[in-house]
Amino acid sequence: MRRKRPMETETRPVLLRLPVFALGFALAIGAYLGAFGVRTSGFNARITAGQIIPIVGICLLSYLVLGLLAIFPMLFGRSRKPDISRAERRLTFAMATVTIWALSTLTFLPMKGSETFVRAGTLTTFQLNVIGVTVVLLGGLLLGWLVGVIVVRVVTHLRNTLTKRGMHAVTLVPLIAAVLVLAIGPGLRRKVSPHFSLPAWEAGAEMPRVIVIGVDGCDWEILGPLVETGELPNFESLMRRGWYGRLLTSEPMISPRIWTTIATGKVPEKHGILGFVNLKGVPVNAGMRTAPAIWEIVSGYGGVVGVVGWYVTWPADNVNGFQISDRLHSLLRGPLQILHSLQGEPTNERLSHFGSFAVDPDYKRFDKSDKLYQQNRIVDEPLRWGYLRDEIYASIADRLIPEYDPNFAAVYFRGVDFVQHFFWQYSDPEPFAFVTPEDIRAYGDVIPSYYRYTDRLLGRLLESVGDDTNVLLVSDHGFQPRLELNPSMPQLTGMHDKHGVIIGAGPAFQALGQFDDATILDIAPTCLAVLGLAVPDDMDGRILVKTIRPSHLLRYPLNSVESYDTALARESKELGSTLDESIKEQLRSLGYIE
Numbered sequence: 001m002r003r004k005r006p007m008e009t010e011t012r013p014v015l016l017r018l019p020v021f022a023l024g025f026a027l028a029i030g031a032y033l034g035a036f037g038v039r040t041s042g043f044n045a046r047i048t049a050g051q052i053i054p055i056v057g058i059c060l061l062s063y064l065v066l067g068l069l070a071i072f073p074m075l076f077g078r079s080r081k082p083d084i085s086r087a088e089r090r091l092t093f094a095m096a097t098v099t100i101w102a103l104s105t106l107t108f109l110p111m112k113g114s115e116t117f118v119r120a121g122t123l124t125t126f127q128l129n130v131i132g133v134t135v136v137l138l139g140g141l142l143l144g145w146l147v148g149v150i151v152v153r154v155v156t157h158l159r160n161t162l163t164k165r166g167m168h169a170v171t172l173v174p175l176i177a178a179v180l181v182l183a184i185g186p187g188l189r190r191k192v193s194p195h196f197s198l199p200a201w202e203a204g205a206e207m208p209r210v211i212v213i214g215v216d217g218c219d220w221e222i223l224g225p226l227v228e229t230g231e232l233p234n235f236e237s238l239m240r241r242g243w244y245g246r247l248l249t250s251e252p253m254i255s256p257r258i259w260t261t262i263a264t265g266k267v268p269e270k271h272g273i274l275g276f277v278n279l280k281g282v283p284v285n286a287g288m289r290t291a292p293a294i295w296e297i298v299s300g301y302g303g304v305v306g307v308v309g310w311y312v313t314w315p316a317d318n319v320n321g322f323q324i325s326d327r328l329h330s331l332l333r334g335p336l337q338i339l340h341s342l343q344g345e346p347t348n349e350r351l352s353h354f355g356s357f358a359v360d361p362d363y364k365r366f367d368k369s370d371k372l373y374q375q376n377r378i379v380d381e382p383l384r385w386g387y388l389r390d391e392i393y394a395s396i397a398d399r400l401i402p403e404y405d406p407n408f409a410a411v412y413f414r415g416v417d418f419v420q421h422f423f424w425q426y427s428d429p430e431p432f433a434f435v436t437p438e439d440i441r442a443y444g445d446v447i448p449s450y451y452r453y454t455d456r457l458l459g460r461l462l463e464s465v466g467d468d469t470n471v472l473l474v475s476d477h478g479f480q481p482r483l484e485l486n487p488s489m490p491q492l493t494g495m496h497d498k499h500g501v502i503i504g505a506g507p508a509f510q511a512l513g514q515f516d517d518a519t520i521l522d523i524a525p526t527c528l529a530v531l532g533l534a535v536p537d538d539m540d541g542r543i544l545v546k547t548i549r550p551s552h553l554l555r556y557p558l559n560s561v562e563s564y565d566t567a568l569a570r571e572s573k574e575l576g577s578t579l580d581e582s583i584k585e586q587l588r589s590l591g592y593i594e
Helices: 012-036 049-075 084-111 115-120 125-161 164-188 220-228 233-241 255-264 294-300 329-342 347-354 371-404 415-427 437-443 446-465 520-531 550-555 580-589
Strands: 043-045 209-215 243-248 305-308 321-324 408-413 469-474 478-481 494-497 499-505
Touching: 012 049, 012 084, 049 084, 084 125, 209 255, 209 446, 209 520, 220 233, 220 446, 220 478, 220 499, 233 243, 233 446, 233 469, 233 499, 255 294, 255 520, 294 305, 294 321, 294 408, 294 520, 305 371, 321 371, 329 347, 329 371, 347 371, 347 446, 371 408, 371 415, 371 437, 371 446, 408 446, 415 437, 415 446, 415 478, 415 494, 446 469, 469 520, 478 499
Parallel strands: 209 408, 209 469, 305 321, 305 408
Antiparallel strands: 043 321, 243 499, 469 499, 478 494
């Protein structure tokens, strides 16, 4: 039996080991993220090779600081002969504890909460989330402490029984393992399912690229004249290069059910999203969806996907690529407004770009029946909400899409719908006798200005995806004047119309000009066909074959499969969140629910 080593009193050896320890634990975090990505209820992302380097760098710096704080009192305290072995054990314990705590938090935080409590009504969603976060954080800390104790004892035993060379070899093993996982981890997340047949791929063809851009409420009566006068150059470019026309929607014209139909190619009775809230009053979310969406199918084939802000995508799906849910903007609106202020142009000043009005910050002192209250409110709520939402998701898409280079992307903008509901009377005053010339001068350009703003967002997005990407721009419905006004919401003067907008352009599409033979059910099967993937027989739409180039169909022959429901099975869950009440309040203020 080997004799225990005497207590070390030189501080240099442990200081030299500190960078090695820090690098090892930083690589462990990097390896974990590389293999499993980052997943929360609000977003899910596979970590790319380019993202790993700064992550490991930040972790390394953090561990160096942590290590110095852990051993500083022992190395540089009053004792003339510090116990270096004890300092090294403390260093090991601190780093192991923090590492396990961080990894367990990353693993279990997305799973906090239970729909059982929400369904039973025993706890509010806020209480549920507080409990879930507390359990995860404290449970992770306890787990980290236990693992830290075990690691320290194992390391101490090895140091007392192995030679220095043997100890170095043992230290290198986890470092090499972490580096290997770090190198191959992102590739491990590519999920190629054996259930699917890919005849086009077997011929050596690469999966094409498709992006679906959703512009909620986009209407030809507004869009067309602005395109003709050259005010929407990016919309015009797509129309000139491809095909465009009216998109027939379904009734009732409720946005979440329609956008889910577009994403799944199935009628609401099959995909499970019927309205803004379910029968129990819980705002609809992705947990309630029972049919796979396009991004799940593409991800199942091993294609890279990127989804940003699409309606009904909270909690985020586990995909090969990234998904930013439609609720993330609620957390980022405040920081974005602060950023605007720091840049010298607060959000309310930016809103004045949409018209000739001035925002009264104290408008809530007026009576709700007062015209000044109503006009300031629709600027402060629908216009501001729509602008901040679209700005946040556009910025995220501009950053992530070039980085991930997805085969399939979906990005959703909502602001056009918001402003058309509440500013329609100023752009189309004839049916509304109460609109004055002063009102038209102040607010008459809000809707056209928002289309011009959306065109700028579209231009940024098209630049991000590149010319080799096939684009489908769609709206869930159009708009028309609401002639029977609600006395409690007289500013709600725009309502949905059954004909939306569809524009297709890209290397796979023909330059057909006007094409008015598409419905919301046709988007998903057409996307799969353009991607070269099998279209399931249980989708309720059809492939818009006339819009696809014959040369593309020769390279990617049409293929079918019975269904993806078995391979990508989804079980409906009634999930709740801390945002449920604020979401319902917003839906009430927009006139969507009572």
